[in-house]
Each structure stands twice: as C-alpha cells, then as structure tokens.
Amino acid sequence: MATLDDLRRTADALPGSEERATTGGAAWFVRGKLYAWECHPWPSIPADVRAIIASELVVGVKIADGLDALALREMQPEVFLGATTAWGEPKVAFRMAGIDDDHLAELVTEAWRVQAPRYLRREFDETGR
Template identity: 35%
Template sequence: MATWEDVRRIALALPETGEKLSWGTPQWHVKGKGFVWDRPLRKSDLAALGLAAQEGPVLGARVADEGVKQALVADDPAVFFTIPHFDGYPAVLVRLDRIGLPELTEVITEAWLLKAPRKLAQAFLDGR
C-alpha cells in the first residue's frame, strides 16, 4: 500500500522535479511539465464509475498513449482505472492503497521520462 509520502519521495528523487499545488492538490512536475498529480474523484467521476467507484487516494499519471493506458487498466483493474474525463487523454488513474512501491516507482518514473526534456531523460537513463 502506497501513500502520498511515497509519491512525494519517489517523484522528488527524480532530477529537476518540483512540487506545487494545482487546483488545491499536489502536482509533481519536471521543468514545468506535470507528470503525476493527486486526482480526487469528483461527483461526476463517481457517477460514471458506479459500483466500481471506491474510496481512497487516487494518483493521476501520464502515460505514453491510450494503448498504454488501456493495457494497464486491462492488466490490473484493481489498481489502474480511467474515467470519461480522461477519454482520449494519455493518463491513467492509480489507486494508491492498492499498488506496491516497486510498481508505483515504475509508474512515476515512466511518467517523468515522458515529460522530462530529452537530454535530461537520457542523462538519467545513462546514470541508472
């Protein structure tokens, strides 16, 4: 089970990452581009999810494209999901209370790599 402190620690360990409030909730960004964020479910989200709606913290994370998002949701729907608001948008929602730290680290790092400038991302990958 992951927490917001885990998200914060993992995200801020990535090069040139910062944290700011966006719409009153934390968002982590690299060079001004958001890659993961706190995404509480709204009334419209809960209505769209119906019985599949669950309580708990929800992380939004950038993904490469719709195919990656759909693959994550299909592979582990207890952890990954989406809502109509994100239709056509390269982001997936993650139930923090159901994801392990290694998988969370991978999700956050992959999201960071998508938004980081190419040279910064390559330097990070070269240093791993």
C-alpha cells in the first residue's frame, strides 16, 4: 500500500516539483500547474465517490488523455474511482490502499510530464532524475 510519503519521494525527484498545502490537503505543482493532489470530499463530488474519499486516502493525478483515465477505471474499478468533478479534466482519482509503490511512481511521474514544460521534461530525461 502506497502512502503520501511515497508520493512525496517520487515528486521530490521531479525537476521543478513543489508541494503545497491546500484546503483539501497536500498538492503537487510544477511551474504553478497542479499535477497531483490529495482528494477531499467536496460537496460537488458524487455521493458514492465522496463517501470513499471521506473514509480513506484518495489521490488524484492529471492524465494525458481522457481515454487513459477511462482505461484505468475499467481495468481496476476497485482502485480507480469514477468521476469526481468536471474541473481539471482529464484526471483520475485512485485509492492509495490499492496502489503499489511502482505504479504510484509511474502515475505521479506521468502526471508531472503532462504539466511540466518541455525544458524540465528534457532535464529529467537527460539526467534520469
């Protein structure tokens, strides 16, 4: 089971990544663009998803394409939640209890890639960090 500390370790290794405290919990940005966040049970979220978010740790990440989010939800519906809000699409939210460290690192890194400027992606690719 992955934790927020695991997410922090991955995010800390990404160039330009910055963690900020928000009203909903921790969130990670690259050059001012949100790429990963701790989900909060806002009233605008559908009741079934809101109940899950209120009872366990759920994280959201940006996704390159809405079809990728749909594929993740269909492959592991017990881990990847249905739509939360329309804001910030495409994105996907997942139960941290159902994610292993390697998959978390992949999701966070890809979310960072979606939001990071080209020069930071190039720096990461060239240095492996």
